[in-house]
Amino acid sequence: MSLPTPTKTELRIAALARRSALGEATRDAAARALANHAFPLPITPSSIVAGYSPIRSEIDPVPLMQSLASHGARLALPVIIARDEPLMFRVWSPDSALIAGSLGILEPPREAPQLMPDILLVPLAAFDRAGHRIGYGAGHYDRTFAQLRAIKPFTAIGLAFDTQEIEAIPMQPHDVALDYVLTETRVIDFRSK
Numbered sequence: 001m002s003l004p005t006p007t008k009t010e011l012r013i014a015a016l017a018r019r020s021a022l023g024e025a026t027r028d029a030a031a032r033a034l035a036n037h038a039f040p041l042p043i044t045p046s047s048i049v050a051g052y053s054p055i056r057s058e059i060d061p062v063p064l065m066q067s068l069a070s071h072g073a074r075l076a077l078p079v080i081i082a083r084d085e086p087l088m089f090r091v092w093s094p095d096s097a098l099i100a101g102s103l104g105i106l107e108p109p110r111e112a113p114q115l116m117p118d119i120l121l122v123p124l125a126a127f128d129r130a131g132h133r134i135g136y137g138a139g140h141y142d143r144t145f146a147q148l149r150a151i152k153p154f155t156a157i158g159l160a161f162d163t164q165e166i167e168a169i170p171m172q173p174h175d176v177a178l179d180y181v182l183t184e185t186r187v188i189d190f191r192s193k
Helices: 010-018 024-036 062-070 140-151
Strands: 048-050 074-078 088-091 119-122 155-159 181-182 187-189
Touching: 024 062, 062 074, 119 140
Parallel strands: 048 074, 048 119, 119 155, 155 181
Antiparallel strands: 074 088, 181 187
């Protein structure tokens, strides 16, 4: 008798537990290693890269974002507008002051100009080898992907620890695959799959 396929919720809980079990020194070293990879896309002064403010035990995108800024990228961070809405992105630099947003996540203040990213660095709970991701269940990034794709081309890059990879994620019609995942040891390209 085969075991039932785990649900997204069960997969999320297990992946987050593995991620949270990593020590702070391991997470810090992984963030630096991720920033030292050869970035899979060219960066120019017109490139707009949106990252995120790390919460809980997420891999910290700031070292990577600082590296991309040193190559000319303009940076942005997401702002949560409302529960069922896509994210908005506002200008950010590593020395910018941030405020606590509606969910307590740090974000740029209202006066920071809005930008539309060319490259979106995406936090996640788990990913598989097909480029599917499990987020936190609110759907903000799925709605954001749909909105951005209707406006302009962009590249979605998940940032994760190796331990967050799982065999397969059950997909739903609204789920959107990533173009890449960057971990502390790998750059995984899903575009040709």
